[in-house]
Amino acid sequence: MKYVTIKDIARELVVSVSTVSRALNNDPSIRKETREKIQAAAKRMGYVPNPVATNLKFGRTKTIGVIVPEMSTPYAAKVIDGIQDICYHNNYKVIIASSSEDADKERENLDIMMQFMIDGIIACRCDYNKNTELYEKIQEQHIPLVFYDRIPRNIDAPQVIVDDETKAFFLVEHLIRAGRKNIAYIGANFETVYNSVLRYKGYREALQRYGLEYNPNIVVQTEGLHYSDGATAVDKLRHEKTDAIFAFTDTLAIGAMNRLKSIGRNIPKDVAVAGFSGTNLATIVSPQLTTVEPRQFEMGQKAAELIIKLISNPSSSNNECIIVDADIIYRESTEG
Amino acid sequence: MKYVTIKDIARELVVSVSTVSRALNNDPSIRKETREKIQAAAKRMGYVPNPVATNLKFGRTKTIGVIVPEMSTPYAAKVIDGIQDICYHNNYKVIIASSSEDADKERENLDIMMQFMIDGIIACRCDYNKNTELYEKIQEQHIPLVFYDRIPRNIDAPQVIVDDETKAFFLVEHLIRAGRKNIAYIGANFETVYNSVLRYKGYREALQRYGLEYNPNIVVQTEGLHYSDGATAVDKLRHEKTDAIFAFTDTLAIGAMNRLKSIGRNIPKDVAVAGFSGTNLATIVSPQLTTVEPRQFEMGQKAAELIIKLISNPSSSNNECIIVDADIIYRESTEG
DNA sequence: AACGCGTTTTGTAACGATTGAAATTTTTTG
DNA sequence: CAAAAAATTTCAATCGTTACAAAACGCGTT
Numbered sequence: 001m002k003y004v005t006i007k008d009i010a011r012e013l014v015v016s017v018s019t020v021s022r023a024l025n026n027d028p029s030i031r032k033e034t035r036e037k038i039q040a041a042a043k044r045m046g047y048v049p050n051p052v053a054t055n056l057k058f059g060r061t062k063t064i065g066v067i068v069p070e071m072s073t074p075y076a077a078k079v080i081d082g083i084q085d086i087c088y089h090n091n092y093k094v095i096i097a098s099s100s101e102d103a104d105k106e107r108e109n110l111d112i113m114m115q116f117m118i119d120g121i122i123a124c125r126c127d128y129n130k131n132t133e134l135y136e137k138i139q140e141q142h143i144p145l146v147f148y149d150r151i152p153r154n155i156d157a158p159q160v161i162v163d164d165e166t167k168a169f170f171l172v173e174h175l176i177r178a179g180r181k182n183i184a185y186i187g188a189n190f191e192t193v194y195n196s197v198l199r200y201k202g203y204r205e206a207l208q209r210y211g212l213e214y215n216p217n218i219v220v221q222t223e224g225l226h227y228s229d230g231a232t233a234v235d236k237l238r239h240e241k242t243d244a245i246f247a248f249t250d251t252l253a254i255g256a257m258n259r260l261k262s263i264g265r266n267i268p269k270d271v272a273v274a275g276f277s278g279t280n281l282a283t284i285v286s287p288q289l290t291t292v293e294p295r296q297f298e299m300g301q302k303a304a305e306l307i308i309k310l311i312s313n314p315s316s317s318n319n320e321c322i323i324v325d326a327d328i329i330y331r332e333s334t335e336g
Numbered sequence: 337m338k339y340v341t342i343k344d345i346a347r348e349l350v351v352s353v354s355t356v357s358r359a360l361n362n363d364p365s366i367r368k369e370t371r372e373k374i375q376a377a378a379k380r381m382g383y384v385p386n387p388v389a390t391n392l393k394f395g396r397t398k399t400i401g402v403i404v405p406e407m408s409t410p411y412a413a414k415v416i417d418g419i420q421d422i423c424y425h426n427n428y429k430v431i432i433a434s435s436s437e438d439a440d441k442e443r444e445n446l447d448i449m450m451q452f453m454i455d456g457i458i459a460c461r462c463d464y465n466k467n468t469e470l471y472e473k474i475q476e477q478h479i480p481l482v483f484y485d486r487i488p489r490n491i492d493a494p495q496v497i498v499d500d501e502t503k504a505f506f507l508v509e510h511l512i513r514a515g516r517k518n519i520a521y522i523g524a525n526f527e528t529v530y531n532s533v534l535r536y537k538g539y540r541e542a543l544q545r546y547g548l549e550y551n552p553n554i555v556v557q558t559e560g561l562h563y564s565d566g567a568t569a570v571d572k573l574r575h576e577k578t579d580a581i582f583a584f585t586d587t588l589a590i591g592a593m594n595r596l597k598s599i600g601r602n603i604p605k606d607v608a609v610a611g612f613s614g615t616n617l618a619t620i621v622s623p624q625l626t627t628v629e630p631r632q633f634e635m636g637q638k639a640a641e642l643i644i645k646l647i648s649n650p651s652s653s654n655n656e657c658i659i660v661d662a663d664i665i666y667r668e669s670t671e672g
Numbered sequence: 673a674a675c676g677c678g679t680t681t682t683g684t685a686a687c688g689a690t691t692g693a694a695a696t697t698t699t700t701t702g
Numbered sequence: 703c704a705a706a707a708a709a710t711t712t713c714a715a716t717c718g719t720t721a722c723a724a725a726a727c728g729c730g731t732t
């Protein structure tokens with residue numbers, strides 16, 4: 001005997017399963033005493049409704065699946081908080097899975113979620129070239145799907161994103177105004193993460209606007225998004241004149257900063273460093289890191305609102321694109 | 337929105353659903369021709385098996401649920417990697433949920449997982465006084481349950497933990513040998529996290545062994561486990577003579593370090609700082625942090641092995657307790 | 673033609689929960 | 703006090719799939 005079912009409760013109280021079902025759903029046709037007796041027994045026996053069964057009957061689970069590319073940063077946590085906030089108030093449950101920036105894991109997790117027949121998926125693709133067919137299949141099956149943060153690129157779907165290009169522009173502008181002339185860009189792979197391309201565009205625009213020459217040698221695309229990738233990028237810049245670095249993420253920026261420090265360069269005097277996708281990581285390193293901080297909670301909220309709208313009204317699928325604001329936070333790493 | 341079912345195939349080919357089911361499962365009792373005919377039709381009609389129905393039928397999902405207290409540190413990520421490693425090789429899927437150190441969320445997530453009929457639960461309790469009845473109920477229902485990292489305390493269950501007491505002893509011994517005399521302990525609340533008590537015990541033993549006087553004024557229990565709690569603890573120690581701090585986690589240690597730096601104390605010259613539960617956070621701060629690093633991946637692996645054993649052989653429930661080793665890593669924050 | 677004996681197919685009851693209709697009990701009413 | 707009305711409770715079918723038991727079929731033997 002494993003999970004407690006309504007049958008178990010029915011047997012225990014010697015009533016029919018339908019009475020139990022009705023009682024648990026607060027059906028007014030069940031006498032108050034009976035209802036309370038049943039609800040008490042359910043609680044006592046540790047009954048949890050089985051949405052698998054409900055879903056089989058109705059085709060819905062009142063559950064939303066979320067795929068994040070990583071969950072070891074507070075960034076993801078805040079987005080998820082936003083999602084849960086909205087879902088909770090709309091009586092939806094949330095299950096979360098991380099792809100750890102690995103397309104195979106992403107696929108695997110999507111499979112699990114589909115097995116549980118979740119009502120909708122909020123996803124952040126780890127690589128816009130991977131799993132495209134899977135997402136297309138999800139769309140074909142009319143399972144509501146919303147993307148956030150990363151540009152899904154070759155899939156046409158509703159999404160909640162940040163204006164990467166503009167924000168990157170302002171950040172680089174800040175570096176230029178602080179007197180930096182040779183600003184490097186350490187970006188995620190252009191073929192994998194399209195946001196990296198957009199921030200690169202913003203970077204180029206800022207250079208152009210202020211009449212700085214573009215030096216392709218100080219634009220580096222990293223393999224992954226770990227600290228080590230930031231460090232490796234710095235190594236690649238070794239022989240180039242560089243007085244500022246704009247990194248695609250805070251993680252890359254911090255990796256770069258540590259490597260810079262270890263080779264004796266002062267931050268920000270010798271090299272200013274700025275990141276993106278601010279998390280509290282940015283405040284625990286020294287010097288504290290200048291970064292662009294998307295409104296993560298809001299991003300989660302918007303994504304949840306979108307998916308719930310799609311679930312309750314499937315025809316509203318107009319592939320909305322919501323832009324969430326991001327705050328540029330100036331800190332020590334780019335001062336002076 | 338309509339899916340093709342085996343019933344549709346049966347109707348189309350004028351055979352029974354059981355024949356279709358068997359044919360699709362390559363049952364040898366179905367004639368080869370029939371089988372091929374059915375499989376061809378299934379393909380042609382775009383049939384996809386409905387896993388919800390299968391789950392309901394078998395009462396198992398081949399999925400394991402994991403509850404972590406937080407997922408915004410790499411610590412959790414590594415444990416999860418270990419769990420996934422084993423589960424993947426044993427053909428189990430994994431779903432993960434974070435309680436964010438909140439007992440209500442912990443309960444909520446446990447409920448969701450049970451609702452989806454996961455085959456077993458790997459959990460790290462956020463507070464050993466909370467949700468006890470829920471876990472007991474889970475055990476009563478014979479849903480396999482394994483704890484890791486945090487001592488579950490008042491629940492008798494298989495668990496994978498670290499020898500907190502011994503490791504704390506060695507770490508404090510290291511501080512003493514480096515000449516520190518007034519070592520503070522910044523611990524998690526003793527009433528909430530039992531590991532905090534164990535590390536405290538190790539701390540006291542080390543003091544005693546080396547004949548140092550115990551000063552209760554420099555033992556602080558924090559509210560939570562955030563950076564800010566580390567900083568607050570330092571404030572509380574303000575008027576006490578302190579030349580070293582042993583913090584319950586790296587996060588607390590880093591929070592303490594930052595506060596110390598901001599009030600002009602040098603680390604490690606004025607105050608040495610050591611943490612616990614090493615993550616790569618410890619290497620990105622400066623000075624780099626001395627810490628105790630449990631073998632996180634291994635911890636996850638062991639927990640997964642335990643739960644899979646329990647699932648496949650429920651009677652093997654002997655409440656095993658596996659101790660995973662932890663490495664003490666000496667870094668700049670306690671040097672000199 | 674009837675029998676036996678594999679081979680192949682089908683009927684049916686589950687799995688857990690819901691629900692319209694039917695059956696039962698209780699209450700009201702003439 | 704019986705019949706009608708109202709209030710409760712139960713029956714039975716359903717969702718997609720599986721599996722046991724039973725039935726039907728084919729084929730060779732007498």
